[in-house]
Amino acid sequence: MRRMTARPANAHQARLLRLLRDGGPNSRAQLGDQVDLSRSKLAVEVDRLLETGLVVADGLAASRGGRRSHNIRLAPALRFLGVDIGATSIDVAVTNAELEVLGHINQPMDVREGPVAVFEQVLAMAAKLRASGLAEGFDGAGIGVPGPVRFPEGVPVAPPIMPGWDGFPVREALSQDLGCPVMVDNDVNLMAMGEQHAGVARSVGDFLCVKIGTGIGCGIVVGGDVYRGTTGSAGDIGHIQVEPDGRACACGNKGCLEAYFSGAALARDAEEAAHHGRSPELSTRFEGSGRLTAVDVAAAAAAGDATALDLIRAGGNRTGQVIAGLVSFFNPGLVVIGGGVTGLGHTLLAAIRTQVYRQSLPLATGNLPIVLGELGPTAGVIGGARLISDHLFSPA
Amino acid sequence: MRRMTARPANAHQARLLRLLRDGGPNSRAQLGDQVDLSRSKLAVEVDRLLETGLVVADGLAASRGGRRSHNIRLAPALRFLGVDIGATSIDVAVTNAELEVLGHINQPMDVREGPVAVFEQVLAMAAKLRASGLAEGFDGAGIGVPGPVRFPEGVPVAPPIMPGWDGFPVREALSQDLGCPVMVDNDVNLMAMGEQHAGVARSVGDFLCVKIGTGIGCGIVVGGDVYRGTTGSAGDIGHIQVEPDGRACACGNKGCLEAYFSGAALARDAEEAAHHGRSPELSTRFEGSGRLTAVDVAAAAAAGDATALDLIRAGGNRTGQVIAGLVSFFNPGLVVIGGGVTGLGHTLLAAIRTQVYRQSLPLATGNLPIVLGELGPTAGVIGGARLISDHLFSPA
DNA sequence: TGACTTTCTCCAGTCACAGGACAAAGGTGC
DNA sequence: GCACCTTTGTCCTGTGACTGGAGAAAGTCA
Numbered sequence: 001m002r003r004m005t006a007r008p009a010n011a012h013q014a015r016l017l018r019l020l021r022d023g024g025p026n027s028r029a030q031l032g033d034q035v036d037l038s039r040s041k042l043a044v045e046v047d048r049l050l051e052t053g054l055v056v057a058d059g060l061a062a063s064r065g066g067r068r069s070h071n072i073r074l075a076p077a078l079r080f081l082g083v084d085i086g087a088t089s090i091d092v093a094v095t096n097a098e099l100e101v102l103g104h105i106n107q108p109m110d111v112r113e114g115p116v117a118v119f120e121q122v123l124a125m126a127a128k129l130r131a132s133g134l135a136e137g138f139d140g141a142g143i144g145v146p147g148p149v150r151f152p153e154g155v156p157v158a159p160p161i162m163p164g165w166d167g168f169p170v171r172e173a174l175s176q177d178l179g180c181p182v183m184v185d186n187d188v189n190l191m192a193m194g195e196q197h198a199g200v201a202r203s204v205g206d207f208l209c210v211k212i213g214t215g216i217g218c219g220i221v222v223g224g225d226v227y228r229g230t231t232g233s234a235g236d237i238g239h240i241q242v243e244p245d246g247r248a249c250a251c252g253n254k255g256c257l258e259a260y261f262s263g264a265a266l267a268r269d270a271e272e273a274a275h276h277g278r279s280p281e282l283s284t285r286f287e288g289s290g291r292l293t294a295v296d297v298a299a300a301a302a303a304g305d306a307t308a309l310d311l312i313r314a315g316g317n318r319t320g321q322v323i324a325g326l327v328s329f330f331n332p333g334l335v336v337i338g339g340g341v342t343g344l345g346h347t348l349l350a351a352i353r354t355q356v357y358r359q360s361l362p363l364a365t366g367n368l369p370i371v372l373g374e375l376g377p378t379a380g381v382i383g384g385a386r387l388i389s390d391h392l393f394s395p396a
Numbered sequence: 397m398r399r400m401t402a403r404p405a406n407a408h409q410a411r412l413l414r415l416l417r418d419g420g421p422n423s424r425a426q427l428g429d430q431v432d433l434s435r436s437k438l439a440v441e442v443d444r445l446l447e448t449g450l451v452v453a454d455g456l457a458a459s460r461g462g463r464r465s466h467n468i469r470l471a472p473a474l475r476f477l478g479v480d481i482g483a484t485s486i487d488v489a490v491t492n493a494e495l496e497v498l499g500h501i502n503q504p505m506d507v508r509e510g511p512v513a514v515f516e517q518v519l520a521m522a523a524k525l526r527a528s529g530l531a532e533g534f535d536g537a538g539i540g541v542p543g544p545v546r547f548p549e550g551v552p553v554a555p556p557i558m559p560g561w562d563g564f565p566v567r568e569a570l571s572q573d574l575g576c577p578v579m580v581d582n583d584v585n586l587m588a589m590g591e592q593h594a595g596v597a598r599s600v601g602d603f604l605c606v607k608i609g610t611g612i613g614c615g616i617v618v619g620g621d622v623y624r625g626t627t628g629s630a631g632d633i634g635h636i637q638v639e640p641d642g643r644a645c646a647c648g649n650k651g652c653l654e655a656y657f658s659g660a661a662l663a664r665d666a667e668e669a670a671h672h673g674r675s676p677e678l679s680t681r682f683e684g685s686g687r688l689t690a691v692d693v694a695a696a697a698a699a700g701d702a703t704a705l706d707l708i709r710a711g712g713n714r715t716g717q718v719i720a721g722l723v724s725f726f727n728p729g730l731v732v733i734g735g736g737v738t739g740l741g742h743t744l745l746a747a748i749r750t751q752v753y754r755q756s757l758p759l760a761t762g763n764l765p766i767v768l769g770e771l772g773p774t775a776g777v778i779g780g781a782r783l784i785s786d787h788l789f790s791p792a
Numbered sequence: 793t794g795a796c797t798t799t800c801t802c803c804a805g806t807c808a809c810a811g812g813a814c815a816a817a818g819g820t821g822c
Numbered sequence: 823g824c825a826c827c828t829t830t831g832t833c834c835t836g837t838g839a840c841t842g843g844a845g846a847a848a849g850t851c852a
Contacts, residue, residue, distance in 0.1 A: 066798025462829020
């Protein structure tokens with residue numbers, strides 16, 4: 001099958017494609033209400049898009065009291081690939097042009113295996129999705145990696161937890177292997193874009209999206225666009241110091257947030273508590289599997305284990321302390337908490353909220369929702385699809 | 397004299413006005429090199445601007461090997477007023493259309509006297525500048541106030557150090573009194589705009605501008621534009637916690653940065669040191685005037701006083717600790733330090749730099765200049781002129 | 793069945809703009 | 823002093839973008 005070759009020829013067409021992506025099928029008249037163009041001009045641009053095959057006319061809509069309208073929709077065969085490479089697992093999903101997830105696979109994988117091994121697996125997962133009949137091919141792919149990225153080139157830079165990835169031409173390599181356009185970004189930014197597109201952050205212009213997983217990062221959205229910083233490392237809040245001369249961190253400094261709270265730190269603290277017999281619940285689980293993860297802590301907390309709850313509260317306090325500072329600085333309209341540890345749920349959220357509402361200025365917190373992400377592991381892959389569709393649905 | 401009544405009719409004209417503002421007089425040909433318009437279209441727009449009187453043609457430039465060009469410049473009679481209302485003093489300046497300061501007055505004034513008294517003084521200062529022959533009237537004014545502002549309406553909101561200002565319609569009131577358009581913003585944002593226009597931050601897209609005066613604030617510039625946050629309180633870093641359960645702060649919390657370092661905190665610490673006889677230099681100065689300010693500490697430090705140097709270093713460390721976090725989060729291309737305490741100079745800067753370079757990630761600090769502002773007290777007033785000119789030099 | 797609404801197409805006129813021809817005004821080399 | 827080149831600026835025409843109105847198509851409602 002031929003894949004998407006055309007691109008919008010001008011800003012109007014790009015605008016129309018995005019409206020159709022975000023609002024679903026629409027009649028010409030409905031589109032006209034949203035774009036401030038005359039009906040004639042709009043008709044011309046829609047016709048051109050129909051010619052390119054990017055959109056199709058399918059059927060008549062119900063009448064609204066007059067002539068029935070033709071439904072215009074994005075080409076139903078368009079498929080985007082969203083790839084979210086985490087520290088310990090990979091998510092791959094196919095979406096249609098409206099960014100609805102048609103199929104989603106998750107597989108464990110250690111990112112430290114290096115880019116070659118990881119991409120081999122990504123390609124296998126993509127092939128699996130294709131083989132299942134969900135897609136005949138991919139028109140574009142958006143990839144998230146757990147570290148800073150030089151965005152224009154799609155190349156990771158100095159990633160702390162990804163030895164072997166520094167400078168690897170991810171965009172170029174995957175674009176060749178997949179045979180479609182590829183965009184690469186930080187996984188946290190992808191999550192922010194996902195929650196913005198289909199989650200809790202719809203219609204919020206300026207917000208923060210804190211992802212707590214193996215590490216801690218923060219997606220920054222300014223005026224609806226992801227802010228990446230001068231060298232692509234914006235949002236790297238895991239190594240903000242929360243305790244002068246505190247715990248040693250893997251980065252070489254002392255007292256970093258990540259040294260106190262993250263998937264890894266939480267697991268370590270839980271194992272220590274189990275070892276010292278401070279928590280029967282955790283000890284039992286430790287004896288069962290020989291190791292503990294954030295999931296065990298969440299389960300223990302759900303079972304009412306005091307030590308587990310304390311661990312979560314302590315971590316939430318540390319995180320809240322940092323977020324409070326960021327709220328004062330950035331004055332967002334929303335804070336989203338997501339990532340692997342969201343399973344810790346409301347205990348975590350309550351601790352974070354307490355810190356932020358107590359420490360930040362009333363003007364900044366007065367009307368500030370702090371909520372859990374609503375998409376879970378799909379946020380990243382939807383964000384990936386969104387990233388590449390934003391790219392493809394912009395003037396060539 | 398009739399003041400500026402016309403506004404640019406379209407984006408091209410606005411672009412041309414800003415080019416003339418930032419680059420000074422230019423020929424049509426030179427303008428054409430910068431705007432990506434055909435010479436014919438450019439000529440049409442320039443002619444229209446000439447008709448409105450916003451720009452004038454004055455004289456012929458030297459030949460560059462061919463026909464001599466006509467110089468096009470902004471109307472020489474245009475005058476902008478920049479007003480920077482600080483906690484303890486007011487700066488007012490007149491600029492021409494190129495935002496060059498023609499006259500500048502500073503007078504002490506306690507902002508707690510309330511808006512009516514303050515604006516009476518501002519109007520008197522403006523009248524004085526006008527009487528000196530520098531301006532026959534003002535075409536626009538940009539005002540900075542030391543607290544958060546609801547920007548679109550030009551109204552201070554919940555300002556901590558400005559009782560009586562909450563909700564006062566600054567923009568509307570001053571616009572009536574001055575008889576010209578007025579824009580209002582946070583004083584820190586004005587400083588950032590000033591340094592961006594004429595200071596160290598020229599040609600930097602994303603940067604932070606930390607102002608340490610009576611309080612501590614931070615101007616945030618994203619992609620060349622000031623970022624103000626959801627409720628206008630972005631950059632309010634003075635109340636970020638640097639010490640859990642630390643010193644009581646005026647805001648009601650404990651351990652805020654401002655409780656440890658700001659003009660006020662520094663003066664208090666200095667007086668305490670003088671009182672306890674820990675610093676002969678400061679004691680002498682205290683006996684002379686009965687009180688101490690940041691200026692005294694700076695002088696003592698310059699004289700080699702160890703206690704004064706320690707105070708500055710300690711404050712710089714605290715501030716650097718916060719800035720380090722912001723650098724990790726925001727990944728700016730430049731950090732500017734300004735405000736009243738810049739007189740503390742390189743001792744302060746060195747302490748801040750040490751903290752930031754030590755705590756933030758190498759990727760964020762690798763190529764990050766941390767410098768003192770270059771405009772001093774004129775940054776704010778130039779920023780004010782810039783604010784209103786940006787407004788007036790945009791399509792009506 | 794007629795009046796009215798909504799949707800969509802067609803067409804003519806207007807405006808924005810590019811690009812070439814040309815004029816004006818200077819420099820340079822012989 | 824003259825021919826020739828460069829630079830600047832103006833004029834003019836053709837093209838494409840865009841608007842708004844007329845009208846056709848296709849429906850609803852009384």
